[in-house]
Amino acid sequence: MRLRNVSNKEEILKSSPFLIPDGKVYYGKWNPLFKNKNPIHLEIGMGKGNFLIEMAKRNPNINFVGIEKYDSVVARALVKIPEDLTNLYVIRGNANEIEKMFKHEIDVIYLNFSDPWPKARHSLRRLTSPLFLDKYDSLFKGDYHIYQKTDNRDFFCYSLLSLSSKGYILKDISLDLYGENRESVPTEFEVKFHDLGLPIYYVEAIKEK
Numbered sequence: 001m002r003l004r005n006v007s008n009k010e011e012i013l014k015s016s017p018f019l020i021p022d023g024k025v026y027y028g029k030w031n032p033l034f035k036n037k038n039p040i041h042l043e044i045g046m047g048k049g050n051f052l053i054e055m056a057k058r059n060p061n062i063n064f065v066g067i068e069k070y071d072s073v074v075a076r077a078l079v080k081i082p083e084d085l086t087n088l089y090v091i092r093g094n095a096n097e098i099e100k101m102f103k104h105e106i107d108v109i110y111l112n113f114s115d116p117w118p119k120a121r122h123s124l125r126r127l128t129s130p131l132f133l134d135k136y137d138s139l140f141k142g143d144y145h146i147y148q149k150t151d152n153r154d155f156f157c158y159s160l161l162s163l164s165s166k167g168y169i170l171k172d173i174s175l176d177l178y179g180e181n182r183e184s185v186p187t188e189f190e191v192k193f194h195d196l197g198l199p200i201y202y203v204e205a206i207k208e209k
């Protein structure tokens with residue numbers, strides 16, 4: 001992702017009520033933080049937040065948490081969140097440590113346009129690698145439920161194989177979300193790639209507990 005520095009990012013990070021600077025602090029305590037027992041959906045690598053904010057607005061009875069590793073990107077998301085939204089928090093942090101942040105509290109994970117890490121030697125950095133899928137196991141409360149969207153065909157094929165190898169059922173697949181007129185809450189990257197005329201790949205994967 002191209003990163004543009006946000007000059008007042010420290011100020012934004014310090015003053016936003018939506019920022020969780022260290023996700024590990026709420027390990028086992030996310031529902032109390034939201035002050036309800038509603039399901040929690042997590043977007044890993046949320047970027048500038050368009051998808052998560054729109055999902056939170058449309059689904060007031062679901063709690064949303066996003067995690068993003070770059071401060072500038074986090075700051076760009078935080079400034080867009082409407083003040084009255086009560087079902088959304090943003091973690092500044094790295095998904096490498098995700099298993100230390102949630103203790104069987106998550107209902108759904110979204111992986112939207114995750115970095116594809118095309119070189120084989122970097123494959124374990126992919127957010128759908130067996131390494132990450134193993135980490136996600138301890139996040140889920142009930143059945144394991146992952147949604148992925150990407151523009152990258154090779155990464156998509158890799159993800160389908162990886163998910164299958166870990167026992168996920170590929171419940172719904174699209175090789176061209178927009179060509180099939182499917183509904184989608186778009187992310188920043190989704191808009192960019194769709195405008196370029198590229199197909200958007202999509203999978204919903206489920207594994208019973």
Ligand SMILES: C[S@@+](CC[C@H](N)C(=O)[O-])C[C@H]1O[C@@H](n2cnc3c(N)ncnc32)[C@H](O)[C@@H]1O
Nearest residue numbers: 045046047068069094095096112113187188189
């Ligand atoms: C290609 S962008 C996609 C952003 C957004 N999901 C979208 O679809 O527009 C990938 C994002 O994931 C973030 N990211 C990548 N690896 C991450 C990790 N290990 N932990 C947290 N964020 C990560 C990057 O900083 C970047 O903002």
